[in-house]
Structures are given as C-alpha cells and as structure tokens.
Amino acid sequence: MATVGDAERLIRRGLALSALGLAGLSAVYVLALRFTPVERWQGLAQKVFYLHAPAAWSALLAFSLVGVASAVYLWIRDPRLDRFAESSAEVGIAFSCVMLTTGPIWARPIWGTWWQWEPRLTLSLLLFFLFLGYRALRTTLGDPAERARYSAVVGIMALVLVPFIHLSVYLFRTIHPQPIVLKPSAPSLPSEMLRTLLFSFGVFTVLYLGFVTTRYGLALRRELSGGDDA
Amino acid sequence: MPEPPATGAYMVAGYVVTGVIVVSYAISLWWRAKKEKR
Numbered sequence: 395m396a397t398v399g400d401a402e403r404l405i406r407r408g409l410a411l412s413a414l415g416l417a418g419l420s421a422v423y424v425l426a427l428r429f430t431p432v433e434r435w436q437g438l439a440q441k442v443f444y445l446h447a448p449a450a451w452s453a454l455l456a457f458s459l460v461g462v463a464s465a466v467y468l469w470i471r472d473p474r475l476d477r478f479a480e481s482s483a484e485v486g487i488a489f490s491c492v493m494l495t496t497g498p499i500w501a502r503p504i505w506g507t508w509w510q511w512e513p514r515l516t517l518s519l520l521l522f523f524l525f526l527g528y529r530a531l532r533t534t535l536g537d538p539a540e541r542a543r544y545s546a547v548v549g550i551m552a553l554v555l556v557p558f559i560h561l562s563v564y565l566f567r568t569i570h571p572q573p574i575v576l577k578p579s580a581p582s583l584p585s586e587m588l589r590t591l592l593f594s595f596g597v598f599t600v601l602y603l604g605f606v607t608t609r610y611g612l613a614l615r616r617e618l619s620g621g622d623d624a
Numbered sequence: 625m626p627e628p629p630a631t632g633a634y635m636v637a638g639y640v641v642t643g644v645i646v647v648s649y650a651i652s653l654w655w656r657a658k659k660e661k662r
Contacts, residue, residue: 612653
C-alpha cells in the first residue's frame with residue numbers, strides 16, 4: 395500500500411531527474427549551436443532538427459506507453475496503470491507542443507510554407523487533438539473507475555495511430571523527410587551531427603522520465619490526501 | 625561551393641520556443657509539487 399511518503403519520494407526523484415534533463419537540454423543547445431557543423435543546403439534552420447526529432451520521439455514514446463498501460467489496465471484493473479497513463483498523456487502533450495511548433499518553424503524556410511496537409515503532419519496533429527480529448531474526458535468523468543475505463547479505451551485507440559505516424563513516410567507520398575536514425579539501415583548523418591542528435595534523444599528521454607515520475611507522484615499524493623486527480 | 629542560406633532567425637525561433645515550452649512545463653510541475661504540499 396502506497397503512502398504519502400512514497401508519493402513525496404517520487405516527486406523529489408522526478409524533480410531531480412527533470413533538473414538533470416534541463417541541464418542536459420542546455421548542453422544540447424551548446425553542442426548543437428557551437429560544436430555541430432552548419433548543413434550546406436538548409437543553413438542554420440537545420441539545427442532545429444536536433445530538438446524537433448527528439449521531441450517527436452518523446453511524444454510518441456509517451457503516447458505509446460499510455461496505450462500499453464491502458465490495455466493492461468483493462469486486463470488487470472491496477473489503478474497504478476491508470477495513474478501512469480494519465481501522467482504520460484500530459485507529458486506527451488507537452489512534448490507534442492514542441493514537435494508541432496518546431497516542425498513548422500523548420501518547414502517555413504525549407505519547404506516555403508509553415509504547414510502541409512500531408513500524412514505525417516496531419517496524423518501527428520490528430521494524435522495531439524486526441525490526447526487533448528483524453529484530458530478533457532478525464533476531467534468530465536467523476537467516478538474514478540468509470541474514468542479509468544473510458545480513458546483507457548481512448549488511450550488504446552490513440553495507440554493505433556502511432557505506427558502509422560512512424561511508417562507514414564514509407565506508406566504515403568509525402569514531402570516529410572525520411573527517418574535518419576530509426577530506420578532499417580545504418581543512420582545516414584555525418585558523425586558530428588549524429589552525436590548531437592543521439593545526445594539530444596537521450597536528454598529528451600531523461601526529461602520524459604523526470605516529468606512522468608513527478609506527475610505520477612503528484613497524482614498519487616492527491617489521491618492519498620483525499621483529492622481527486624483527473 | 626555555395627554559401628548556406630541565411631535561415632538563422634528560424635533556428636533562434638525554434639530554440640527559444642522549445643526552451644519556453646519545456647522550462648514552463650518543468651516549472652508548472654515544480655509549482656504544483658510545492659503548492660499542493662501546503
């Protein structure tokens with residue numbers, strides 16, 4: 395049985411991990427802006443990619459784990475899974491905001507337009523709206539068991555979109571760049587650029603872990619102190 | 625060899641926006657942790 399002390403411990407660990415992630419993010423800025431070469435055809439705008447791709451990775455990781463936790467919740471009805479899904483969804487929305495703003499900022503000088511209604515962008519936006527709906531659903535349902543059950547169904551439905559988003563560049567005609575790291579063959583990037591990108595992937599993963607641990611601790615503490623956390 | 629295009633303003637915008645979103649979310653978590661403890 396979890397206690398308020400456990401929740402406080404989780405919050406402290408989560409905040410420490412988040413602080414480590416933020417320090418890592420400042421290191422990514424220094425590494426990308428100072429020690430990574432400028433791409434010849436795109437110029438400095440290409441450096442947005444060192445934040446955009448890892449933010450997209452963290453968002454899709456967060457949303458995938460919501461789906462997995464939701465599916466297992468419907469099977470074994472463990473409230474910890476619902477609490478985790480709720481926390482991961484909120485963190486995923488935050489990373490989606492980074493993904494959906496940095497993408498158009500990069501696209502404007504490279505594609506000549508802020509937005510294209512092509513499969514990957516459209517599906518990513520749809521996924522973002524689905525999780526806003528997920529959050530809204532959680533706040534409108536009062537009964538915790540009912541809320542967990544209904545939101546788990548939405549979480550699983552959203553999970554179906556994730557592989558389509560990743561594979562959309564292969565399945566459809568699209569102007570979105572092909573994957574550079576997460577692809578069947580070896581990464582196609584000069585070593586200095588690849589080093590910065592992989593470091594940023596690591597930092598965004600640490601940020602995800604820090605944020606989700608803190609958010610989980612907050613939800614647990616509120617539940618134990620008699621409040622209701624949606 | 626051609627000079628890279630001048631797209632530095634977009635890079636700055638991307639880095640500022642990311643910093644604002646990530647740091648704001650981290651502060652909101654810290655604030656909730658502090659406020660709800662009282």
